[in-house]
Amino acid sequence: xxxxxxxxxxxxxxxxxxxxxxxxxxxxxxxxxxxxxxxxxxxxxxxxxxxxxxxxxxxxxxxxxxxxxxxxxxxxxxxxxxxxxxxxxxxxxxxxxxxxxxxxxxxxxxxxxxxxxxxxxxxxxxxxxxxxxxxxxxxxxxxxxxxxxxxxxxxxxxxxxxxxxxxxxxxxxxxxxxxxxxxxxxxxxxxxxxxxxxx
Numbered sequence: 179x180x181x182x183x184x185x186x187x188x189x190x191x192x193x194x195x196x197x198x199x200x201x202x203x204x205x206x207x208x209x210x211x212x213x214x215x216x217x218x219x220x221x222x223x224x225x226x227x228x229x230x231x232x233x234x235x236x237x238x239x240x241x242x243x244x245x246x247x248x249x250x251x252x253x254x255x256x257x258x259x260x261x262x263x264x265x266x267x268x269x270x271x272x273x274x275x276x277x278x279x280x281x282x283x284x285x286x287x288x289x290x291x292x293x294x295x296x297x298x299x300x301x302x303x304x305x306x307x308x309x310x311x312x313x314x315x316x317x318x319x320x321x322x323x324x325x326x327x328x329x330x331x332x333x334x335x336x337x338x339x340x341x342x343x344x345x346x347x348x349x350x351x352x353x354x355x356x357x358x359x360x361x362x363x364x365x366x367x368x369x370x371x372x373x374x375x376x377x
Contacts, residue, residue: 229276229363229364229365229366230334230365230366231365231366231367231368232365232366232367232368233367233368233371234266234277234367234371234373234376237264237266237277237279237362237365238263238264238266238279240279240333240335240362241263241264241279241280241281241335241360241362242263242264242281244281244330244333244335244337244360245264245281245283245358245360247307248300248337248339248358248360249285251299251300251303251304251307252285252296252297252299252300252356253296253299254285254288254292254293254295254296256288256292257285257286257287257288257292257293257296258285258286258287258288259283259284259285259286260282260283260284260286262282262283263281264279264280264281264360265279265280265281265377266278266279266280266373266376266377267280268373269364271364273373274373275366275367275373276364276365276366276367277364277365277367277373277376278361278362278363278364278365279360279361279362279365280359280360280361280362281358281359281360281361282357282358282359282360283358284355284356284357284358285355285356285358286353286354286355286356288354289354290343290344290351290354293341293342293343293354293355293356294341294343296356297324297326297339297341297356300326300339300356301314301326304328304337308330308331308332309328309329309330309331309337310328310329310330310331311326311327311328312327312328312329313325313326313327314326314327317340320347321345321347321348322345322347322348323340323341323342323348324340324341325338325339325340325341326338326339326340327339333362334362334363334364335360335361335362335363336360336361337358337359337360337361338358338359338361339356339357339358339359340356340357341356342354342355342356342357
């Protein structure tokens with residue numbers, strides 16, 4: 179696993195703020211920020227009010243499948259990819275019964291040009307795979323990192339991607355990468371599941 183960057187403001191975001199950003203975008207299965215609130219509410223009204231009952235392991239498999247799709251769209255076979263699989267996090271509205279899957283990972287150890295091309299392929303390919311891009315452009319960090327957020331039209335998942343490469347605002351990027359975070363909406367654990375024993 180590639181260690182998080184330790185320079186500028188990016189280092190702290192790898193494990194904390196990027197996850198929080200994606201979590202805030204999905205809520206209970208749909209995006210709830212920016213200017214697509216109405217579309218999201220209409221599309222996921224049922225999902226939000228009655229989360230699907232799903233075994234934790236099956237939820238992880240769904241998250242892995244989404245990650246595989248994103249990896250295929252980036253399409254840099256020579257790149258290295260961080261190894262940890264999806265984890266779960268309880269949902270605030272009912273932490274004893276509701277949970278969501280979270281899968282942060284990154285693509286690295288290739289040239290910045292390859293990363294840029296992969297990021298562009300991701301942007302171009304998402305709509306054809308059933309995703310709606312809801313945000314694209316430099317983010318609000320000091321580094322103005324290029325960021326993309328998309329919501330699945332068929333599954334309660336959102337993807338957040340950041341391109342970490344050298345730029346006039348960043349200077350030389352010591353650890354170029356594409357940082358991905360996949361987050362699901364809330365699932366309801368089957369009766370008898372102790373979410374405190376899950377990870």
